[in-house]
Amino acid sequence: MPIDWNIGKLEDIVEFSNGYAFKSSELLSSPNGDCYDVFKQGHINRGGGFNPSGTKSWYPKAKAKNLEKFILKKGDVLMAMTDMKDNVAILGNTALMGINDQYIVNQRVGLLRPKNDYNISYPFIYILTNSTDFLTDLRKRANSGVQVNLSSTEIKNSEVVIATKDINSKFDNIVKPFFEQIFINNMENTRLIQLRDTLLPKLMSGEIDVSNVDISTDKLSFSCLNVLIEF
Numbered sequence: 001m002p003i004d005w006n007i008g009k010l011e012d013i014v015e016f017s018n019g020y021a022f023k024s025s026e027l028l029s030s031p032n033g034d035c036y037d038v039f040k041q042g043h044i045n046r047g048g049g050f051n052p053s054g055t056k057s058w059y060p061k062a063k064a065k066n067l068e069k070f071i072l073k074k075g076d077v078l079m080a081m082t083d084m085k086d087n088v089a090i091l092g093n094t095a096l097m098g099i100n101d102q103y104i105v106n107q108r109v110g111l112l113r114p115k116n117d118y119n120i121s122y123p124f125i126y127i128l129t130n131s132t133d134f135l136t137d138l139r140k141r142a143n144s145g146v147q148v149n150l151s152s153t154e155i156k157n158s159e160v161v162i163a164t165k166d167i168n169s170k171f172d173n174i175v176k177p178f179f180e181q182i183f184i185n186n187m188e189n190t191r192l193i194q195l196r197d198t199l200l201p202k203l204m205s206g207e208i209d210v211s212n213v214d215i216s217t218d219k220l221s222f223s224c225l226n227v228l229i230e231f
Contacts, residue, residue: 012117013120015115018109035059036102037103040106044079045093049096057106064104067104072097076105076122083148084148094130119165122179123176124175134158
């Protein structure tokens with residue numbers, strides 16, 4: 001390790017907080033009015049990554065006026081703090097939020113936001129927390145019972161190598177554009193999925209007629225475009 005690098009703790013480079021402890025009775029099973037999606041552990045993929053089709057719950061925005069610190073921002077890193085003892089799959093894995101002000105974080109999900117002291121941004125935190133060495137060490141320090149739990153203290157005490165500000169800035173400049181493109185791609189995928197799920201039942205029921213669509217070219221005919229525009 002270069003002599004001007006240091007060994008520190010995760011809390012040296014991130015602000016860590018727990019998600020909000022919602023009561024089950026407070027959560028909605030379908031969006032009713034203006035709501036936040038509730039980010040739960042089901043939104044975290046095995047091995048890391050964000051699953052937007054995970055556990056579905058909503059919380060009214062009108063009731064969240066004092067919960068600003070739990071409303072997720074683009075670049076927030078979300079960690080699974082609980083897993084099943086007999087099948088540890090996502091414990092310690094993280095997902096990356098790619099959109100502002102759509103989700104609010106639930107309990108047993110850790111929220112990690114990079115500090116600015118070392119010029120470290122979200123790509124480094126996300127890659128670090130899903131790395132094999134980091135997860136192996138963190139899982140060894142979990143509390144074991146019927147469920148396996150990570151404490152806030154153990155998460156924050158995880159050892160990390162901290163490079164110089166210059167190196168961290170160079171890393172961020174190289175890697176961040178890739179993550180920004182991933183965010184764009186994910187948003188486009190979500191829009192296409194929503195369009196598919198809306199149009200498919202209409203096509204199956206005959207509500208939308210595509211019998212005159214010209215499929216001999218690689219572009220939609222005007223008749224099909226008109227259907228989409230009218231929709």
